[in-house]
Amino acid sequence: MNGSLPDIDPFGQGLKKMDSRNMPQWDDWQWQMQNRIRDIDRLPFKWMDPDQRHRLKSVCQTFPMAITPYYLSLINPENPEDPLMRQVLPSVQEMTHSEHSLSDPLNEDANSPVRGLTHRYPDRALFILTNACAVYCRHCTRKRKWSEGWDILPPEEVEGALNYIRHHPEIRDVLISGGDPLLLPLSFLASVLKEVRSIPHVEIIRIGSRIPVVLPQRIDPLLLEVLDKNGPIWLNTQFNHPNEITEASAKACDLLLRKGIPVSNQTVLLRGINDRPEIIKALNEKLLRIKVRPYYLFQCDPVTGTEHFRTSIWTGVDIIEHLRGHTSGLAIPHFVVDLPGGGGKVPIIPDYMMHQSGNEITFRNYEGKYFVHNEPKEPAS
Ligand SMILES: *Cc1c(COP(=O)(O)O)cnc(C)c1O
DSSP states (O other), X not given: OOOOOOSSOTTOTTOOOSSTTTOGGGGOHXXXXXXXXXXXXXXXXXXXXXXXXXXXXXXXXXXXXXXXXXXXXXXXXXXXXXXXXXXXXXXXXXXXXXXXXXXXXXXXXXXXXXXXXXXXXXXEEEEEOBOOOSSOOTTXXXXXXXXXXXXXXXXXXXXXXXXXXXXXXXXXXXXXXXXXXXXXXXXXXXXXXXXXXXXXXXXXXXXXXXXXXXXXXGOOHHHHHHHHHTOSEEEEEOOOSGGGOOXXXXXXXXXXXXXXXXXXXXXXXXTTTTOSHHHHHHHHHXXXXXXOEEEEEEOOOOBTTOGGGOOOHHHHHHHHHHHBTTBOGGGOOEEEEEETTTTEEEXXXXXXXXXXXXXXXXXXXXXXXXXXXXXXXXXXX
């Protein structure tokens, strides 16, 4: 791709930061897509030496890079540990594979009755229409689906998936994820949404998309109209760090919310990026201010090429422990691990129930103080 960045250096000395005030095209999402940074040599990080650039270019041959100018503008180019940069910059660690990692640890492909659909829970189906993404998150759980060029589910397979949903009246919740469904050609997305919506037993549609975080300009009136027509739609996005909450991302969420689309957040717990209680607390409190509900905090899946991002389960438990009692209950997500082999998601909660004797259960509260709860007496039989 030869999309060229404009002649101004986004991070150059004495220049204003690149944004819509000095660049009229900035708010045009197609311009953002066309000008994505795909080549390591175009990264304005002075701390990167030629050797490093060379090594990262070879990582890109396996796992390509794509960063929107918008997302790049949120990164501090002087900080080699920037938490946003680490989500999008390839790393040589992606090439060291442990015996515990798999390309598809959740068995999504094996639990797939027809191409494009994963039916793991009786009442919910996951519908993957594309592998297209604006930004390639290095911790992607579906890294196995990456390819040069985008795959979009061909019409006969879309029809096959729709038919499967039509013939399974127990499916009341269809999750359209990806890839990023909000990057699909709008007429295609509109027709799929319309078809899903016309199935009487489908009560809600959920969209999984990182667009509000990495390409908020995409939330435009035409897209909003398509979503509005096919509601109830819930949108789950993925903010992983407080620095991702900007005027632009807040506006994208606001536009969705004003169309009656509740926006929830699914954070991935990432080593060295957001694995400290104060970061998740700041993130979730900022999310509430833009009326986005923290829904899940995910244990990072053991996916090949993402091993270096994984934390211990106890890191997540400790984060939840630091939230409960110390911030709004609304700011506390469920910490979940998606069990390898397709076992599904299980929540992990710090233990507050200390012991039981007879009718008495002793709890500890968030301050570590103990309180006794009395169970109702067994009703006489
Ligand atoms: C996460 C997931 C769902 C939805 O789970 P919820 O707990 O309802 O959000 C459905 N299907 C698959 C395959 C999933 O991975």
